[in-house]
Amino acid sequence: xxTNLNNTNTKLILLHPYILKQGTPNRLWLLAFLxxxxxxxxxxxxxxxxxxxxxxxxxxxxxxxxxxxxxxxxPQLPQPIITALLHYASTSNATDKMSHxxxxxxxxxxxxxxxSPCNFxxxxxxxxxxxxxxxxxxxxxxxxxxxxxYAAHVEEKHPEIEVYDVQYTTKLTEWKDLxxxxxxxxRNECRPVQNLLFSDCKLGLNDFPNQLYEVEWDVILxxxxxxxxxxxxxxxxxIFTAGVLARSKKSGGxxxxxxxxxxxxxxxxxxxxxxxxxxxxxxxKSKDMLGYFAVERMEETSVHFCRNHTS
Numbered sequence: 001x002x003t004n005l006n007n008t009n010t011k012l013i014l015l016h017p018y019i020l021k022q023g024t025p026n027r028l029w030l031l032a033f034l035x036x037x038x039x040x041x042x043x044x045x046x047x048x049x050x051x052x053x054x055x056x057x058x059x060x061x062x063x064x065x066x067x068x069x070x071x072x073x074x075p076q077l078p079q080p081i082i083t084a085l086l087h088y089a090s091t092s093n094a095t096d097k098m099s100h101x102x103x104x105x106x107x108x109x110x111x112x113x114x115x116s117p118c119n120f121x122x123x124x125x126x127x128x129x130x131x132x133x134x135x136x137x138x139x140x141x142x143x144x145x146x147x148x149x150y151a152a153h154v155e156e157k158h159p160e161i162e163v164y165d166v167q168y169t170t171k172l173t174e175w176k177d178l179x180x181x182x183x184x185x186x187r188n189e190c191r192p193v194q195n196l197l198f199s200d201c202k203l204g205l206n207d208f209p210n211q212l213y214e215v216e217w218d219v220i221l222x223x224x225x226x227x228x229x230x231x232x233x234x235x236x237x238x239i240f241t242a243g244v245l246a247r248s249k250k251s252g253g254x255x256x257x258x259x260x261x262x263x264x265x266x267x268x269x270x271x272x273x274x275x276x277x278x279x280x281x282x283x284x285k286s287k288d289m290l291g292y293f294a295v296e297r298m299e300e301t302s303v304h305f306c307r308n309h310t311s
Contacts, residue, residue: 078134078137079160080130080133080134080137080160081134081137083130083134083158084131084133084134087130088131091127094127096126096127097127097128098126098127098128098262098290099286099288099289101286101287101288101290102286102288102289103131105260105284105286105290105292106132106135106219106260106290107135109219109258109260110135110136110139110219111135113139113218113219114256115216115218116138116139117136117138117139117140118136118138118139118140118218118219119139119140119142119215119216119217119218119219120132120136120139120141120142120217120218120219120221121142121144121212121215121217121219121220121221121245122141122142122144122220122221122223122224123144123145123220123223123224123225123235123238123242124143124144124145124221124222124223124224124225124238125143125145125147125150125151125163125224126223126224128223129143129161130158130161133158133160133161139218140162140215141162142162142164142212142215143161143162143163143164144163144164144165144166144205144208144224144238145163145165145166145224145225146165146166146168146224146225146226146233147165148165151163151164151165152165164208166205166207168205168225168233168234168237169202169233170202170203170234170236170237171230171231171232171234172227172229172231172232172233172234172268173230173231175234175236175271175272178202178203178236179236179271179272179275181203182201182202182203182240182275182276185201186303186304186305187303189204190202190203190204190240191303192243192244192247192248192276192298192302192304192305193244193247193248193297193298193299193300193301194248195248196208196213196244196245197210197213203236203240203241204240204241204244205237205238205241213245216249216250217245217246217249218257218258219257219258219259219260220242220245220246220257220258221259221262222235222239222242222259222261222262222269223262223263224238225238227263227266234268235263235269235272236268239261239269239272239273239276239277242259242276242277243259243276243277243295243305244276245257246259246277246295246296247295247297247302248297249297250297256294256296256297257294257295257297258292258293258294259277259292259293259294260290260291260292260293261290261291261293262290263289264289264290264291265289269291270291273291273293275305275306276305277291277293277295277305278293278295278305278306278308280306280307280308281293281294281295281296
């Protein structure tokens with residue numbers, strides 16, 4: 001019996017360590033596996049995050065660099081210039097267009113404009129309308145025309161064009177009477193320095209939008225209204241108005257206004273230009289049909305358009 005008891009105790013003593021030896025390695029392996037998996041997961045997560053961040057930064061940098069390179073290498077033309085190029089490419093055979101000799105001085109005046117942005121006023125919607133807008137891309141270009149329907153058509157077709165229609169009350173056949181009337185009213189309604197909005201001078205245009213009379217015009221082109229048949233309105237009012245606007249400038253901008261008169265070779269255009277823009281201000285004439293005047297502003301008390309006046 002004693003021997004049996006000893007044997008039983010021995011079995012109990014031997015079984016307990018066996019169980020411990022069998023369980024401990026399994027737990028250690030499980031713990032090691034879990035630890036390794038966790039570390040691997042963390043390393044994978046960190047690497048993936050860094051990889052995504054690096055890739056995103058690379059893409060952004062590459063895109064930005066490519067865009068900058070494209071902008072530097074291939075700058076985009078302003079839309080008005082593109083429109084003008086397309087227009088003139090499709091109408092290069094037009095017979096009513098200005099010659100290069102007439103266009104060049106106007107282009108030069110705009111390029112050398114003393115104020116920035118440049119204020120450019122044009123009487124008449126012509127073949128060169130889009131060109132004038134394109135040559136003054138950062139300035140203000142305003143067109144005046146006598147035909148309200150054509151003005152509306154141009155504005156609808158080219159929304160970037162600022163155009164206003166005005167009513168001319170003159171007729172080409174009246175030019176001698178009109179110039180005589182203006183001479184008689186030099187000290188009153190037809191004086192050289194005034195706000196034409198409030199003028200009753202027969203030659204003055206007083207139905208512009210009010211704010212246009214406050215603009216300091218740097219360049220003015222008279223290429224309208226029509227003046228090639230007896231009942232046409234003629235350019236008498238346009239030339240007179242250009243002379244008054246140039247002389248009525250305030251202190252802003254340059255002291256001179258560059259005034260161009262197209263069809264200066266015609267009698268009425270030449271006579272009215274000499275009267276209200278003055279020969280003394282004549283910079284030059286193109287070999288074709290353009291007169292170029294540089295008109296200085298005057299004091300408000302001035303009563304003569306020209307220094308070398310006869311009366």
